[in-house]
Amino acid sequence: MGPAIADTEEVIRYCSPMSFDDDGRCAAAFWLKTEKNEEYLSVFWLGCQVISGEDRASRIASCRAAVAAAGALRPAATGKYAVLSVGRSRSEVNRVVQRWIPFTEEAAGFPPFHAGIHDTATDELIVADVLQGSIEALVPAK
């Protein structure tokens, strides 16, 4: 597990179009690949030094370009990024399941802006439901 990301930061999580149900909810985007022993939820850290921009919108645009340049992800045309506040998400999860889930840098073997949300496997559907409820914004991934 890499260094912790500060609560004041924001991350974005890719949500495949398939992960949205008929009502536009996307809890499934916050589930682990259980049968592949996925250890954490991959996210992109908008505050990483290689991501530029003065505000959220420009940092997301910078992140999109960095993702494409690194070949880190091939988002679908209608895929979305869910914007999460690290502090608000951790606080909400702690309020419901009484534990602080770590958001950490996970750059080893990945681009430097790659990060992870750990410790979501226990009570996974509850944690995912809370994370979905914590989404600050949904923006196009392309």
Added chain:
Amino acid sequence: MGDRFHSQSTQLPGRAFGSVKGFTTPSTLFDEVVVAQPPLPEAAPITVSVTSSTSLGSVQEERIFTWVELDSSFVHPTNIWANSYSPVFPPVSHTPYPHRDALIVMNTHYMRQRAVGPRYVATAPTAFSNVESVRVLGSHNVLPRLTRYLGTFFRPAYGQALATRIDQLAAMAKEEPDVEQPSSDSLASLIAFLENNPTVKRPKLSIGPMGEFCAFWRADGAGEFSTRFLPNGSVRYLVKVPNSRNPNGVDRVSGDTTSDRLFDSAAIEKMTWVLSD
């Protein structure tokens, strides 16, 4: 391209039934023809002959064709042409057992060759769970088959609408080669659950990270029921309801079970928003 066969003669007294279904993917090496649907005459023979061709050129494909008779709770397979390398199968007459809902001819050769991993098998099988568990043995991708089932034999009235939504999700999956494709084992598990519990309303659907089908039921102010039908036959679920003693509170209960225990384990009978009026 895989095997392809044609129904040559499918005569019932006074009325002809039958359709031709071909193969479209390399992994689909068998197919079936529905030769008769209700009402089936009792004690009347049905004659079928099959011509089976292959685009594999000189590769000799062994074929075994099987009658499958089914009703809502029973599947009865009978081999009619076995261990043949000939592409032409002579006419055979078969008299169905009484009170069957349908009669299908399947090429079952590949079903026998392929191994499957451990999976839970429903203990309250329907015609669906029986016949699909047989079909799943023979193909890596039976999704089109399952959606076709929803539009024909599926008992709840929303079958076609569900099939349309599944087709929509499958089309989205094709745009994303990097993600897990929709799991037919997961879909089979979901369909078996819905068919065994016909009082359950049509669910909202999405696809999870393992290609599993996720079904949701929710009603404003009443609650939410979320399920994750994993490819191995297990189901994870979450029940979310308002806290009756705290207007701002929410109660969440999650669990892990199998599709044939889901209704009881999650106490669905108490979830009015999941059940039909």
